[in-house]
Amino acid sequence: MKVLVIGGGNMGLTYAEAIANSKFLKDKDLMILDNSKEKTEELRKRSHFAVFEKLEDCVPAADVIFIAVKPYHANALMETMKDLTSEGQIFISLMAGVTIAAIQEGLNRKKVVRAMPNLPAQVGKGLTSFTASDEVSRLELSTIENLLDTTGRSVRLDTENDIDASTGISGSGPAYIFYFMQSMLEAALKMGFSKHDSRVLVEQTFAGAVELFSSSDLDPEAWMNRVASKGGTTRAALDSMDDNNVKEMIKEAAYAAFNRAVELGKEYQNG
Ligand SMILES: NC(=O)C1=CN([C@@H]2O[C@H](COP(=O)(O)OP(=O)(O)OC[C@H]3O[C@@H](n4cnc5c(N)ncnc54)[C@H](OP(=O)(O)O)[C@@H]3O)[C@@H](O)[C@H]2O)C=CC1
């Protein structure tokens, strides 16, 4: 099997690296192409995949093609590559919002998987949700799942609406965690800790809390109550968050990402 990744940025390169490291494919069976000259030079320095500059030199040879460009580059890319594609090929889009129907129409091909990864894929801790068009067979789906799992875990969802929703939770979610971390860092700095100490305090607190959460079936609320003593410091902080409606705001933020994914789908529907 030959796999091509189009777009060597955050996600495309992450996937290419993960597939290469998994030894799922032979080195030269993994191909990558990016339209920027500098990035192409960078990619050439990594020996474990074949780097291409022209779509015509790699698209026809691929069995599976990852599309890892920004949604606003989708239509131009599909227009240029559509005559190079063939019927059996499977296209895996990592693009937020862009629908299976838009890709089927843009490429005039039927086998399309829509996947929503997240950035922790860079350290093998990614979560990729995915769904596929009916034309992708069970056997093909299991191969696709193996490819996606090279970056962490994957979850198969029933509908594209689920993919848009998962974008609001897991796709964009790492940024919400970083937002929280940034706020705690800023508080630590304000309290007078050095940059280094602030980072250690925040990093170990997040890492420890996540590990605790993973260690049992308890929900976060129960863990919150284990930290908070009656009349103590944590309760003061949690009350302050409740007074400021922080929980509702975070939910609203997740919905904003979900809604934006739906909107992107409409924007890139018909070229
Ligand atoms: N970053 C993330 O956390 C996540 C991203 N995604 C999705 O992944 C996709 C890629 O995002 P990300 O990796 O962050 O983006 P990047 O901008 O980092 O990478 C995209 C790369 O594709 C290149 N490119 C653009 N057009 C073409 C083309 N026609 N042929 C070949 N290469 C091209 C870009 O070059 P140039 O810079 O010159 O345009 C760039 O190097 C997006 O659609 C996004 O929705 C999904 C989940 C999480």
Ligand SMILES: O=C(O)[C@@H]1CCC=N1
């Ligand atoms: O912000 C975005 O549009 C992409 C999709 C999910 C994470 N990054």
